[in-house]
Amino acid sequence: MRIGGIASGFDTDKIVRDLMRIERVKVDRKMQQRQVLQWQKEQFREVINQIRSFRDTYFDVLRPLTNMTSTSTLRRMTATSTDPATVTATANADAMAGSSEIRVIQSATAARAQTAPVSRDSNLGARLSLNDSLATVSGKLQNGPLAFDAVSGSFTVNINGTALSFLQSESLGTALARINNSAAGIHAGYSSFSDTFTFTAKATGAQSITVDDGGNFFAALGLKSGTGLEAIGMTGRDAQFQINGFAGSNASNSFTVDGVSYSISRRIEAADNAPPVTVRASLDPEAVFKNIQSFIEDYNKLITTIGKELNEERFSAFPPLTAEQKEEMSEREIESWQEKAQSGLLRRESALENMLREMRTALNQAVGGVHLSQIGIEFSRNFRDNGRLVLRDGGQQLRAAIAANPERVQELFTRRSSIAYSPNLSAAEREQRRQESGLAHRLNDILLDNIRTTGGRGILIERAGIVGDTTEVTNSFSTRINRLDTRINRMNELLARREEQLFRQFTAMETALGQLYAQGDWLAAQIESLPTRR
Numbered sequence: 001m002r003i004g005g006i007a008s009g010f011d012t013d014k015i016v017r018d019l020m021r022i023e024r025v026k027v028d029r030k031m032q033q034r035q036v037l038q039w040q041k042e043q044f045r046e047v048i049n050q051i052r053s054f055r056d057t058y059f060d061v062l063r064p065l066t067n068m069t070s071t072s073t074l075r076r077m078t079a080t081s082t083d084p085a086t087v088t089a090t091a092n093a094d095a096m097a098g099s100s101e102i103r104v105i106q107s108a109t110a111a112r113a114q115t116a117p118v119s120r121d122s123n124l125g126a127r128l129s130l131n132d133s134l135a136t137v138s139g140k141l142q143n144g145p146l147a148f149d150a151v152s153g154s155f156t157v158n159i160n161g162t163a164l165s166f167l168q169s170e171s172l173g174t175a176l177a178r179i180n181n182s183a184a185g186i187h188a189g190y191s192s193f194s195d196t197f198t199f200t201a202k203a204t205g206a207q208s209i210t211v212d213d214g215g216n217f218f219a220a221l222g223l224k225s226g227t228g229l230e231a232i233g234m235t236g237r238d239a240q241f242q243i244n245g246f247a248g249s250n251a252s253n254s255f256t257v258d259g260v261s262y263s264i265s266r267r268i269e270a271a272d273n274a275p276p277v278t279v280r281a282s283l284d285p286e287a288v289f290k291n292i293q294s295f296i297e298d299y300n301k302l303i304t305t306i307g308k309e310l311n312e313e314r315f316s317a318f319p320p321l322t323a324e325q326k327e328e329m330s331e332r333e334i335e336s337w338q339e340k341a342q343s344g345l346l347r348r349e350s351a352l353e354n355m356l357r358e359m360r361t362a363l364n365q366a367v368g369g370v371h372l373s374q375i376g377i378e379f380s381r382n383f384r385d386n387g388r389l390v391l392r393d394g395g396q397q398l399r400a401a402i403a404a405n406p407e408r409v410q411e412l413f414t415r416r417s418s419i420a421y422s423p424n425l426s427a428a429e430r431e432q433r434r435q436e437s438g439l440a441h442r443l444n445d446i447l448l449d450n451i452r453t454t455g456g457r458g459i460l461i462e463r464a465g466i467v468g469d470t471t472e473v474t475n476s477f478s479t480r481i482n483r484l485d486t487r488i489n490r491m492n493e494l495l496a497r498r499e500e501q502l503f504r505q506f507t508a509m510e511t512a513l514g515q516l517y518a519q520g521d522w523l524a525a526q527i528e529s530l531p532t533r534r
Helices: 012-023 025-058 134-140 172-180 214-220 285-311 323-327 331-341 350-364 392-404 406-414 427-436 439-451 459-464 476-529
Strands: 077-081 087-091 098-106 110-114 154-159 162-167 186-191 196-204 209-211 230-232 239-243 246-250 254-257 260-264 277-283 377-379 389-391
Touching: 012 025, 025 285, 025 439, 025 459, 025 476, 087 277, 098 260, 110 209, 134 172, 154 209, 154 214, 162 172, 172 186, 239 260, 246 254, 260 277, 285 350, 285 389, 285 392, 285 406, 350 377, 350 439, 350 459, 377 392, 389 392, 392 406, 406 439, 427 439, 439 459, 459 476
Parallel strands: none
Antiparallel strands: 077 087, 077 277, 087 260, 098 239, 098 277, 110 196, 154 162, 186 196, 209 230, 239 246, 254 260, 377 389
């Protein structure tokens, strides 16, 4: 705490503040430089996130419906059935166009066991309840009781090789739920209306439900009388069918043959002699068109966003505001100023310009002698559009190209190179891969070169990094910011010393003035004490 100006009458604090304000100009400039770098990094990351979102949508193998490098995206097949009440069908990209005849001999069923009524009393009010403990249930079973261990008060039963232990204190509902949620692979239930238990395998097919008689459980339900593992109830069966005269079977009612997935819709017995069903597989050209259309729309949105950043006006006369400047402005003035200060920070950014240029070049080159223009897609003739793609005739030419030769359209986008992508490829290998690849793979390579986080950082990631990755703090922008922070801290230390020096100098001045005034007062007193001459 300093008290100045007692002797001099000067406002020492204000003088020092004014002097230091001049000294702090250099620090303010560094702080402004830091803020610009921070804004640039944040804007870079926004662009990176949009690029990542685009790539995740159209070049991710985990998204087969939109992955433009996959043949299934551009070979969307559809299947129709003449009797969907009996058989429904869908077709994947491997399906061949044409008709097949399927005759269902029998549908698959699941193994199932159902008890007769189990309660001692047939009266509806004296039957089992899901809330009854197993001890209470034991006393109500006409074939009971259950055999609980005298020490633990429990019994263990084995169902399809899964051992399950039950306490006599737990409820019937809890016990059934534990069976259903176990690895036994069955669903167990009790109906108070019919007073029966039902055990049904969760999977269809020619298999049985096997159990032992731990705790006398199944014997008490009237399902088992022997010892050891034993099959109960009705064994399941496989589906039996013929496709184009060739016999087949499957444990499930849903199965795939030659790229067509069939699903038997109803229960069919061999005695039903169900008539054959015709299934026709064909290309869905509209689905292929919509996939390409969506890709083009999102591609255009991406390059428009990046182009806007590259061409946004830069207002160099509007640097970031200092804290003192903000105190003198209204919120609206600050907002308007900051908007201009953050404008154009990525203007003419070379890394982004290079990426856009490479993307345009990749799309503009033919694949196996086929060019985008040959399927009704061309580049915008407005150079300000940064290479936006346009569908001629509202997409009618693309639709016609898909209908006429879907394989050619598919090849244009999805053709694969014999060389896998790697950031370590030689120049010759990269060129060979580019020549051999379809347009989707070419674009994906360019995006990976810029935003990959594994196998070496991409160009844009190296510049700004992404949140949630090690690059969040290890990137060129963060490095530059850290260097500025070091310089700013050093400058602040020097300013603090300078400020302390100024206060010491003013304190010395005040002390000297105080002494001078004291001496003057003493001299004045001495003069006044001298005798007056007459």
